[in-house]
Amino acid sequence: MIQRQQTLWLLLVxxxxxxxxxxxxxxxxxxxxxxISTFDELTAGSSFFLLVLTxxxxxxxxxxxxxxxxxxxxxxxxxxxxxxxxxxxxxxxVGIKKFQTGNFALTSVFVFFILIGYVMAARGIxxxxxxxxxxxxxx
Numbered sequence: 565m566i567q568r569q570q571t572l573w574l575l576l577v578x579x580x581x582x583x584x585x586x587x588x589x590x591x592x593x594x595x596x597x598x599x600i601s602t603f604d605e606l607t608a609g610s611s612f613f614l615l616v617l618t619x620x621x622x623x624x625x626x627x628x629x630x631x632x633x634x635x636x637x638x639x640x641x642x643x644x645x646x647x648x649x650x651x652x653x654x655x656x657x658v659g660i661k662k663f664q665t666g667n668f669a670l671t672s673v674f675v676f677f678i679l680i681g682y683v684m685a686a687r688g689i690x691x692x693x694x695x696x697x698x699x700x701x702x703x
Contacts, residue, residue: 568632570688577625577645577681580674581618584608589656589675592666605669606659614659617652621645621678628685635693642686649679 588605596602608618624645631638656675660666 573685587671
């Protein structure tokens with residue numbers, strides 16, 4: 565299970581998803597309800613949708629690690645994970661528009677690691693599937 569490269573990519577996704585809860589994607593000044601500028605950070609827990617999608621990403625990648633014997637189910641979960649991570653990136657950039665001024669945090673790369681991890685894991689699963697099919701032809 566651990567010796568497969570896609571398992572390592574999925575562990576990266578789990579780690580990056582959890583770290584996106586702890587560290588900001590963007591930080592800056594936001595205009596409040598009473599026209600007062602306050603400092604705020606955009607994290608995975610900043611909005612309900614980001615919270616749910618990041619939690620789903622942790623669950624999908626965590627479950628996929630233990631589905632190593634069912635590659636077709638893993639590929640379907642990877643497709644869902646890629647879709648979720650793209651939606652997460654879009655929601656982060658929509659959330660940035662609520663800030664008046666600010667900067668991207670260095671830890672914003674965690675969100676992009678999630679997408680990269682899903683793509684690389686799907687690539688590894690696809691290679692394993694091709695290898696098993698080619699070995700079945702030899703029998």
